[in-house]
Amino acid sequence: MDCLSHPDKKLIDHLNNVKKIGLSVFNNKNLNLPEEFKTVLELILFYHDIGKSTIFFQDYLKNSIENKDCNHSTKLTAHALFSATIGAYKIFNSVKNNPYFWTILGFNAIRKHHGNLKDIQEMVAVGESDWRNIKTQRENIHTEFQEKFKDINFYDIKVIVDELLWEKDDVLNSYDYFFLQNLLFSILIYADKNEVVLGKCIEKQLPETSFDIVSRYKKQTFINDNKTELNRLREDAYIICGSNAEKFSNNNIFSINLPTGSGKTLTVLNTAFTLLKNDKSLKRIIYTLPFISIIDQTEKILNEILEKNNLDPKEYLTVHHHLAEPEINIGEENLTGDRAQFVIENWDTPIVLTTFWQFFHSIITGDNANLRKFHNIANSVIILDEIQSMPYKYWELVRVVLISLTELLNCKFILLTATMPLIFEPEETIELVPDNLRKDFFSQFKRYKIENINNLDDITIDELAEKVYNDIEENPDKSFLFVFNTIRTSIEFFERLRDLFPDKDIIYLSTNILPIERKKRIEEIKKNPIGKIIVSTQLIEAGVDIDIDIVYRDFAPLDSIVQTAGRCNRNNKKGLGIVKLFKLKNDNDRYDYSYIYSGLLINATLKALEEKKEIFENKLLEIIDKYYNEVKNTKSNNESNKILDAMKNLNYVDVKENFKLIDNSNTFPLFIEYNDEASELLRQFREISKIEDNFERKAKFLEIKSRFYQYVLSVRLTNETKSYYTMDDNAIKIITKDLKDSIYNDSTGLVKNMSVFI
Numbered sequence: 001m002d003c004l005s006h007p008d009k010k011l012i013d014h015l016n017n018v019k020k021i022g023l024s025v026f027n028n029k030n031l032n033l034p035e036e037f038k039t040v041l042e043l044i045l046f047y048h049d050i051g052k053s054t055i056f057f058q059d060y061l062k063n064s065i066e067n068k069d070c071n072h073s074t075k076l077t078a079h080a081l082f083s084a085t086i087g088a089y090k091i092f093n094s095v096k097n098n099p100y101f102w103t104i105l106g107f108n109a110i111r112k113h114h115g116n117l118k119d120i121q122e123m124v125a126v127g128e129s130d131w132r133n134i135k136t137q138r139e140n141i142h143t144e145f146q147e148k149f150k151d152i153n154f155y156d157i158k159v160i161v162d163e164l165l166w167e168k169d170d171v172l173n174s175y176d177y178f179f180l181q182n183l184l185f186s187i188l189i190y191a192d193k194n195e196v197v198l199g200k201c202i203e204k205q206l207p208e209t210s211f212d213i214v215s216r217y218k219k220q221t222f223i224n225d226n227k228t229e230l231n232r233l234r235e236d237a238y239i240i241c242g243s244n245a246e247k248f249s250n251n252n253i254f255s256i257n258l259p260t261g262s263g264k265t266l267t268v269l270n271t272a273f274t275l276l277k278n279d280k281s282l283k284r285i286i287y288t289l290p291f292i293s294i295i296d297q298t299e300k301i302l303n304e305i306l307e308k309n310n311l312d313p314k315e316y317l318t319v320h321h322h323l324a325e326p327e328i329n330i331g332e333e334n335l336t337g338d339r340a341q342f343v344i345e346n347w348d349t350p351i352v353l354t355t356f357w358q359f360f361h362s363i364i365t366g367d368n369a370n371l372r373k374f375h376n377i378a379n380s381v382i383i384l385d386e387i388q389s390m391p392y393k394y395w396e397l398v399r400v401v402l403i404s405l406t407e408l409l410n411c412k413f414i415l416l417t418a419t420m421p422l423i424f425e426p427e428e429t430i431e432l433v434p435d436n437l438r439k440d441f442f443s444q445f446k447r448y449k450i451e452n453i454n455n456l457d458d459i460t461i462d463e464l465a466e467k468v469y470n471d472i473e474e475n476p477d478k479s480f481l482f483v484f485n486t487i488r489t490s491i492e493f494f495e496r497l498r499d500l501f502p503d504k505d506i507i508y509l510s511t512n513i514l515p516i517e518r519k520k521r522i523e524e525i526k527k528n529p530i531g532k533i534i535v536s537t538q539l540i541e542a543g544v545d546i547d548i549d550i551v552y553r554d555f556a557p558l559d560s561i562v563q564t565a566g567r568c569n570r571n572n573k574k575g576l577g578i579v580k581l582f583k584l585k586n587d588n589d590r591y592d593y594s595y596i597y598s599g600l601l602i603n604a605t606l607k608a609l610e611e612k613k614e615i616f617e618n619k620l621l622e623i624i625d626k627y628y629n630e631v632k633n634t635k636s637n638n639e640s641n642k643i644l645d646a647m648k649n650l651n652y653v654d655v656k657e658n659f660k661l662i663d664n665s666n667t668f669p670l671f672i673e674y675n676d677e678a679s680e681l682l683r684q685f686r687e688i689s690k691i692e693d694n695f696e697r698k699a700k701f702l703e704i705k706s707r708f709y710q711y712v713l714s715v716r717l718t719n720e721t722k723s724y725y726t727m728d729d730n731a732i733k734i735i736t737k738d739l740k741d742s743i744y745n746d747s748t749g750l751v752k753n754m755s756v757f758i
Contacts, residue, residue, distance in 0.1 A: 003053050003144045006196060007065050011052050012144070014195060019045040021201045022191035028203060029378050030281035030410055036095045037180065040106045043094060044188055047087040048110045051079030053145035054137045075133045081126070082137045084111035086149075088164070089157045101171040104164050108650070109185045113192060117185060117366030120172065120650040124164040131158060168650075175400060178647040179408050182363070186374035190346065193372065197342050203283075204316060206350040211277035213309040214270040220308050230572045233444055234263035238270060241432040245271045249278035252406035253413045253429045257420040257438055259445040259617070260566025264385075265301055268416045271432060272381040275412055282412065284380040286352045288359045290389035292321050293511075293518065297545060298385075299353055306351075318349040320358055338699035347373040356389070357661050363401060364643065364659050366652030378409035387415045387423070388559045392601070392631055395423045396640035397659070403428070418566060419559040419624050422632040442621040447569040448551075448577035451614040456555065458585045461489065465496045468552065472501065472533065478549040479529040483536050483564050485554050485592045487512050489584065491748045494535040498747075501533070509536040512749030514674060516710035522546065538596075540567060547571050551579045555593050557601035558608055558627040562620060604630035670715045671708070672744050673737040678711045682734065713750060 005014035022045040026038065051057065060077040063070040070077065088107040095102045108123045117123065126134075138154045194201050218238075225231055237258050245254065256271065258264055272285045287302070289295050303313045347354075362370045363377065384390075390398055405411045415429070433441060459467075472480060482497075484490040487510050494508045507521050518539075525532055525546045534540075534548070538556075541563035547570040553561055561581065569577030584592045593602060608627035609615075615623060639658065646654035673682050684704055691697040701708075712732070735743050744750060 003058060003142045004061055005049055005052050007061065009196075011049065015046050015049060017195045017199070018048065018188075018191045021195055022187045025187055025191065025201055025203075025375060028283075029375070031378060031408070032410070033180075033408070034097070036097060036102050037184070039094055040091050040102050041184060041187060043090045044087050044106045044109050044184060045191060047090060048083055048113055048188055048192060049079060050086050050145070050148070051082035051137065053142050053148075054079070054082070055140040055142055056137065058142055073133075075130075076137060080111055080114055081130060082134050084108075085126070085134055085157050085161050086152065088161050089152055092160045098171060100164065100167040101177070103160065104168060104171065104650075105177070105181050105184055107161065107164060108181060109188050112368075113185070113189055114368075116368050117181070117371075117650075117652040119653040120168055121165075122653075123650075124161075124168060126161055134158075172649055175404050175644060175647055176408055178650060179363075179404060181650060182366075182371055182374050183378075183409070186371045189368060190372050190375060193342070194346070197339065202343065202346070202348045204349050205283065206276075206316065207311075210309070210311070211273045213305055213311070214266055214273055217305040217308050218266060221304070228572070229444075230261070233441065234267075237262055237264075237433065237441065238267045240437060241267050241271045242274050244430070244432045244434075245274040246278055248430045248432075249275055251430045252411070253402060253415070253424060254432050255415040255420055255424075255429050256432050257417065258433060259442055259620075260418040260563065261447070261570045261572075262418075262441065262445070264416055264418075265298060268383050268385065268414055269302075269305070271414060272383055275381045279412075281410055282379050282381055284347075284350050284352065284376065286347070286354065286359065286377065286380050286382045287385065288354055288356055288383060289385050290356045292355060293515075293539060294386075294544065295319070295321060295353060295355065296519070302351065302353060316349055316351055318344050318347055318352045318354075320344050320347065320352060320354040338695070338702050341702050345369070345373060347376040352376075356384070360398075360401075360659075360661055363405070364397070364647070364655060366656060377405065377411060379411070380409075381412045381414065383414045383416060385416045386563075388417045388419045388421050388563070390421065390423070391661075392421070392635045393639040394643075394659075394661075395421065395632075395635070396637040397643050399423050399428075400640075400644055419562050420628070421559075422628045439621060443618045445572075446576070446616060446618045447572045448565055448579050449614050449616045450561070450565060450579040450581060452580050452582065456581060456583050458591075459582050460585060461493060461496070464552075464582060464584065465493070465500065468497070469500050471550065472504075475550065477531055479531060479547075480533045481536065481540065481546075481548040481551045481564075481567055482534070483538070483540055483551065483553045484584070485537070485556060485596045487537060489554075489586070489592050490535055490537050494748060497533060497535065504533055505531060506533045506535065508748050509534060510539055510749065511537070512713070514672060514711055514713060514744075514749070516674075517749075538564075540564065545570070547573075549574055549577055551577070553579060553581055555581055555583045555591070555602075556605070557597055558605040558624065560597075561605070562624065565617070600634055601631065604628075604634065667714045667716050668733055669709075669712050669731065670733045670735060671712050672735045673740055674711050674744065677707075679737060681708050681711065682736075685732075715750065 003011040005011040019042065023042060026041055052061075054076070056072045056076040057079050059072060060070040084107045087110045088103050091106040092099050092103045104124060108117060108120075111123060112118065134157075135154050138149070138152075141149050191201070241256055248254070254271070256264065256268055258267070269285075269287075276282045276285065287298060289298060299319055302317055306313045306316055359382070361367070362374055365371060402413050406413070415423070431438065468482070482490075482493060484493060490510055491508070491512070494506065497504075497506050507525060509518060509521055513521070522544060525534060529547055538560060540546075541560055544567065546567050548567050549569065551564060551568045553564045561579075565579045568579050569575075586592060604627050607630050608623050612623070643655055643658045646652075646658065671678075671682065671685075673679055681704055685701070685708060688697055688700045688704075691700060742751070
């Protein structure tokens, strides 16, 4: 009987197909890697499952197919460690330079290919009891595979693998080794899983005629636009960035620093396509944003660009975040559910739209599920939109990582923002809008002024309500936006305004509101902002394209203030907009901003704003630069260095422990049966939860996941919140319709004692 790797697949076919897929993936890359890399890759691709050729595994698989118990111990039926030792032997005897280093990387990749990369000590250590099992496995190879083992002596294997533990400290000393390990691991697990799920690798390329699709889209879409000063500035930025991208296309890290509302999305997309056109080794554009809440707008633009150029978005665009609809096309086949999700997570399409979390946690990680797409970051132009959202404690980490990826994986990066943080040294990046022109652009944007700066006395919520009441009364036709630092305060102020102005259209926005309702409210504001009053939190800062007359902002770091101000008179059609700063103190005599922001950022803001009575938008650039210089000069690199040291030593456990763009460790997902659609989704969810087979259950849930999560909030676990939910034997907590009104307010979302500071 033939050896099997899976119930319906011959082992030799699986090994050869995985090798074929993995080498195809690698050969399609244009990478400047040591020649040993390909040798190691070829060996791990073939030998990754060689341990399945033991009599023990074959008996286990046969019994599993027949629904019978297997009498062999799990140590003997396991295949990864045994496969890794055979792979290590082959690698050590095949590479000439740094054999211990390459053997460590190959051994780790095979040993962990069904799990996550761990601490290097744990990955290379093999105990004596393990060796006894490996010896037994070596002595019980299926007859079909005995020929492949005839020259492999057990004791030779043991000597090589045992030496890895002692050699690791001498051969691991570079950040690059972390990425080489990740790249080997990524191609292996990608090829292995693709061979089982799809039987092939999928890599879609853009047509050669696609490099000017943004310009063609602009000509079709904005042909009748008024030739306003703002539109002229947007066109100038578009042309300058595209031209300089062509001129400096041999460089790797670029920045586009332009005011909010200057058409940055189309400008950066055209810039990315220009880089692709000038470097044929580049195959993909990866567009990243910090928050899921602002992805929809960019997705809409990308869909429109592709459709107007007769390109099917389902075929060329991958949208990857946990709320994305799992649907994608492969040739003539439309995939949905778990197969679509699998393909989406591969990032095989030429355009990928995703979050900072997905991107950085696919690089600075050892997690199997995240690393499967790591190799597809190679040969890509990566856009980091709203880069100011990256915490300053990770600036040095980001700098080192991005530079390493440009060198190892042939990547190019474009940093995009109205408030550019000083992550890189000037000589490390190319400013696509040169400094003199950047100053000129900012000087011509005169849409608003920020006032009340020099008189930032403490103010209570009662005093603020009184001031605001007079302002609204005097400006009945103006739209107002109030941005607070905590949900609790924003709700309290919203309720005050509603009491003061019962006939006004007052809208509340925060992460306290269900996603489905947030979308509706933002669309309502965008359609007709006239006379509307909006109360919000930092949610409104980036990417929410609304246009408001008067903005009130509780004190915050300067970049947050400027991002909020970008919602004021955004389209420059209403005369001068006003942004009013205030410092809110609560009943505990504590500033609201102190719950959210570090003292370093607040102090840098105060220093940048000192002696300023008011600031017009066209004078902001100098103040922003002063602020970021202060942050750079006073910040600590300790957090970054801790992670970088762990990466250098392949200590993946420490990397995971210390790198967290979003800390969800003390939160839980809460589903609220909000309306009839939510009731139907809950019914389906409960039916799905009864499915015993884990894979089938996951596949069914993926069919409703994106709609289901429109009714889910992330809630901090506290003594109060523990008592409010029921559990349906899974991680998602449920608020049923009969409890909904006591937990969720239609206007402000979760009740106060359920809310969190976000």
